[in-house]
Amino acid sequence: MSEYERSRTMPARPEDVFDRAADVDRLDAWLPGALHVRAGDLPAVTVHEDGTDEDTPALLRARPEQMRLEWGTRGQGSYAGWLQVAGIDSGASEVTVHLSFFDDGHDPGERAAGEALDSSLRGLEEQVRLRAGHGTGR
Template sequence: MTEYERSRTMSAQPEHVFDQAADVGQLDTWLPEALHVEAGDLPAVTVHEDRTDEDTSALLRARREQMRLEWGTRDQGGYTGWLQVAGLGGDVSEVTVHLSFFDDSHDPGEKAVRDALDTSLQRLEERVRLRVGHEGG
């Protein structure tokens, strides 16, 4: 099993960050550009990966009371992940994303995963900034 984890601090209340991260219809705005999520009968989703041009059955659960998203493959158990939002006081939050690959064929490699996680967190931060800024003015 291979695991990766990245964190980023964002200038927004944790509830705002979580709401943007958990919006199933807007996941493509912050997930890695090579992944596309189509919601089925939640928690069931289908994930299309451009790298392999394959669709994978997955589960996605949002636990707002815990400020946590959890996901993973349904049938083959190749990977799981979670996103956790924590308030750091005031209007500052920390977002942590963790991925676990149980099957090496799903793991695109350390550099690719870390770059994708960093880019995803940056894209989420931009989405939060635009949305919170829009709500505030």
């Protein structure tokens, strides 16, 4: 089993960050570019990976009371992850993303996983900034 984790501070209230992260219709805006999520009957989703042109059945659960997203593959149990938003001083937030690979065949390796996590966190921060820039608040 391999596990990877990254954190990033974002200049927004935790509720705003979580709302943006948990918006299923906007996941593609901050996930790594090769992954696309299509919502089914939640928590069921389908993840399409451009590199392999494969669709994978998955689960995505939002836990607003904990400001946490959890996801993983359905049936095969080869992959899982979570995103946690925590408030810090002065209205900012810390976002942590964690990935677990239970099947070595699905593990992209430390470098690729780290780059994907960093890219995702940058993308989420950009989405949070765009939302704040449009004055939509929550």
